[in-house]
Amino acid sequence: MKIVVAPDSYKGSLSATEVANTIKTAIQASGSHEVITKPMADGGEGTIEAILSATSGEQVQISTLGPLGTTIQTSYAIINQTTAVIETAMHAGLYQVPTEKRNPDLTTTYGMGQAILDALDKGCQQFIVGLGGSATNDGGLGLLQALGLKAFDKNGNPVDKFGKDLLHIDTVQLDDLDPRIQDVDFRIACDVDNPLCGKLGASAIYGPQKGASSEQIRLYDNALNKFAHLIEDQLHHSWQQVPGAGAAGGLGFAFLSLGGQLESGASLIADAIHLEQSIKTADLIFTGEGQSDEQTLYGKAPGFVAETAHNYNTPTILLSGSLGGNTAKLREHFAGCFSIVNQPLSLAESMENTSTLLKEQTLQIMSLIQALKKER
Numbered sequence: 001m002k003i004v005v006a007p008d009s010y011k012g013s014l015s016a017t018e019v020a021n022t023i024k025t026a027i028q029a030s031g032s033h034e035v036i037t038k039p040m041a042d043g044g045e046g047t048i049e050a051i052l053s054a055t056s057g058e059q060v061q062i063s064t065l066g067p068l069g070t071t072i073q074t075s076y077a078i079i080n081q082t083t084a085v086i087e088t089a090m091h092a093g094l095y096q097v098p099t100e101k102r103n104p105d106l107t108t109t110y111g112m113g114q115a116i117l118d119a120l121d122k123g124c125q126q127f128i129v130g131l132g133g134s135a136t137n138d139g140g141l142g143l144l145q146a147l148g149l150k151a152f153d154k155n156g157n158p159v160d161k162f163g164k165d166l167l168h169i170d171t172v173q174l175d176d177l178d179p180r181i182q183d184v185d186f187r188i189a190c191d192v193d194n195p196l197c198g199k200l201g202a203s204a205i206y207g208p209q210k211g212a213s214s215e216q217i218r219l220y221d222n223a224l225n226k227f228a229h230l231i232e233d234q235l236h237h238s239w240q241q242v243p244g245a246g247a248a249g250g251l252g253f254a255f256l257s258l259g260g261q262l263e264s265g266a267s268l269i270a271d272a273i274h275l276e277q278s279i280k281t282a283d284l285i286f287t288g289e290g291q292s293d294e295q296t297l298y299g300k301a302p303g304f305v306a307e308t309a310h311n312y313n314t315p316t317i318l319l320s321g322s323l324g325g326n327t328a329k330l331r332e333h334f335a336g337c338f339s340i341v342n343q344p345l346s347l348a349e350s351m352e353n354t355s356t357l358l359k360e361q362t363l364q365i366m367s368l369i370q371a372l373k374k375e376r
Contacts, residue, residue: 001283003027006038006275008289008301009046010321013354015039016046017053022355023286023319026362031370036278040287040301043189043265044132047087048077051128054273055079062118064111065142067092067135068101069162076115079272083126084119088248089133091115092142094210097135102211104137104220105164109251113146120180128272129255130189130265131248137207138163139196139224140254147258148177166223172230186260188252189268191299193243196253197225202246210249224250231257266304276308284369285309285316286362292318293325297333306333317365321354338365 005023009016016039024035041050052059057079066072077085089095091111094102116127136142141151142161150173151159159165194200203212203220212220228240228250239245239256246252252262270276279285287305289296296318297303306316315335323330323339330337340357341350342364350357 002034002036002281003284003286004036004038004278004282005286006040006301006305007287007319008040008042010288010290010354011045012290013321014358016041016050018355019288019358022358023362026359027286027366030363030366036282038273038275038278040266040273040275040305041130041269042132042191042299042301043130043268045087045089047128047130047132047189047265047269048075048085048090050269051079051085051272052077057085060118060122062115064091064114065108066111067096067107069106069108069110072096072111074111074115076119078119078122078124082124083128084116084124085128085272086112086115086119087130087132088112088251089130092136093133094135095133102135104207104210104212104216104249105162107136107138107163107210108142108161109134109136109138109140109249109254110142110146110161112251113143116143117146117178120178120184125183126185126187128187128189128268129260131251132189132191132265134248134251135210136163136251137203137210137212137220137249138166139202139227139250141166141169141227143251143254144177144257147181149174150176163220166227167219169223169227169230172227172234174231174234181258184259186255186258187268188244188255188260188262189265190244190247190252190262191265192247194246195243196228196240196245196250197221200246202250205246206249224253228253264299264304266299266301269301270304270308275305279309279314280312282309282314285314286319287316288319288321290321292320292323292330292337294329295325296330303333319358319361319365321350336365
């Protein structure tokens, strides 16, 4: 059989590449099969790894300002010579900020802009940007400042690049934006549909996990609204209500204002790694993630993989760390749904032995498939 293995990561245990390679090893141990690995992501952690694993490209090491404004060593990727792949989490990530320091006043997206400038200097004209995992709520102020935006308070003084500075902006100037931006194609992996402001906006929904108090949420919601209007008035277009404008603390809005297109993260990554071309001629698909439930069917990588395979009548097996919620709903989309935990284990034990459990369960599934084939 020709089998495509296209899982997301098992967060906290194995990367998508490690999951795919473990499944591949077990499949090949079960018999003579052609196995193609296509590690997946949905625009968050692992996006660069997934794309580089399936394409020719390089990881570019770079120094940028991290979310707290200090210099960090990080990276982005270049594929096909002119396409840059940037993960927000690697330049302005929540995981980079200790819990006790999480405060939207103190964080910035400036490093994202620095990474874009570095890629422009290297000749990149297309960008794939994953918005997942940000620590910021600055509406992309830092990002836009790095690219040339000027912002001033009511006294005409320039404001700095952090979230707290967003609260004092009275005017903005876009004339000095890097002119190369006009010729850039930004494809933005975004799997939320929040507007920029309001009860479902960036501040109200995602502010608390970034350390925002109820008072800060109110202040930032108002500040984002004003900041957005200042930009929209100059560009004669409105983006605040576009689904996804509120993603990553308003980075979605910032990229929209730069001409970017917000896309399903899983779809964008699948396109970049040519997933559909492999699925077209496959006999069986394996996919999975750390934990699957009904939400898997709404924009997550395994759900997208199953939907693509369905177009070619190719059965898809869901093999995840754990299953929850309405598994009957999952079975409507997958030929079989399996958890790697096949015995009583604590969460700690399961995560410690993920690779072994994954291999064993894959062997069990392949044994069943081969037994059914013999009966036919």
